[in-house]
Amino acid sequence: MPGVDSAFSELYQEIADCPNCPLARTRTQTVPGAGPASAELMFIGEAPGAREDEQGVPFVGPAGRFLDELLASIGRSRETVYICNVVKCRPPGNRDPQPEEIAECRPFLDRQIEILDPKVIAMLGRVSMARWFPGTTIGRVHGNPKPVDGRLVVPMYHPAAALHRGDLRSVIEADFARLPVLLEEAERAPSAPPTAVPALTIATEAAEIEQPPLL
Numbered sequence: 001m002p003g004v005d006s007a008f009s010e011l012y013q014e015i016a017d018c019p020n021c022p023l024a025r026t027r028t029q030t031v032p033g034a035g036p037a038s039a040e041l042m043f044i045g046e047a048p049g050a051r052e053d054e055q056g057v058p059f060v061g062p063a064g065r066f067l068d069e070l071l072a073s074i075g076r077s078r079e080t081v082y083i084c085n086v087v088k089c090r091p092p093g094n095r096d097p098q099p100e101e102i103a104e105c106r107p108f109l110d111r112q113i114e115i116l117d118p119k120v121i122a123m124l125g126r127v128s129m130a131r132w133f134p135g136t137t138i139g140r141v142h143g144n145p146k147p148v149d150g151r152l153v154v155p156m157y158h159p160a161a162a163l164h165r166g167d168l169r170s171v172i173e174a175d176f177a178r179l180p181v182l183l184e185e186a187e188r189a190p191s192a193p194p195t196a197v198p199a200l201t202i203a204t205e206a207a208e209i210e211q212p213p214l215l
């Protein structure tokens with residue numbers, strides 16, 4: 001596995017060999033994650049799409065290109081952050097991963113978080129955010145962080161959402177623009193509640209959308 005951080009090599013091999021849920025039968029290959037074990041900023045999306053399944057790399061294609069733009073807007077690149085998904089295998093037809101599939105895959109995600117120990121985790125999309133923001137909608141809570149286990153977790157729209165609803169592009173850009181502040185905040189007082197940051201967008205139920213297929 002050339003190019004894989006040694007801290008992740010063993011885990012990635014376990015993922016590649018995993019038969020633990022039905023997605024193992026339909027995947028082309030697993031998509032474990034990408035980025036250095038030293039990353040302080042982690043992004044967790046939903047599931048690999050068709051291109052990710054082909055290439056074994058998360059967030060490629062149009063949504064990935066938008067993610068690259070968003071990272072550049074805060075002075076970052078893929079090489080400085082860690083990117084993965086809640087499940088490591090593509091659901092057929094890009095359907096949502098099922099709760100039992102998410103549960104089977106969770107130990108891998110937990111180990112990724114343990115290895116990284118990131119300061120900030122950005123949850124991309126409603127399936128991803130459900131772990132720490134259950135019972136609400138992304139339209140209500142996007143961009144608003146909360147402290148969890150000594151770090152900040154913040155829900156955001158999935159970049160693919162902007163490909164289907166152009167009005168969400170500026171919403172996602174505004175939420176991304178706050179990430180450097182959240183990183184500083186997490187470093188200063190990781191166990192304290194984050195400073196309230198005025199909402200930059202009007203978060204309403206009307207802003208809630210169905211997660212589009214990953215492109």
Ligand code: SF4
Pocket residue numbers: 015018019020021022023024030087088089101104105
């Ligand atoms: S989605 Fe996760 S649990 Fe299911 S087969 Fe793939 S790696 Fe294993």
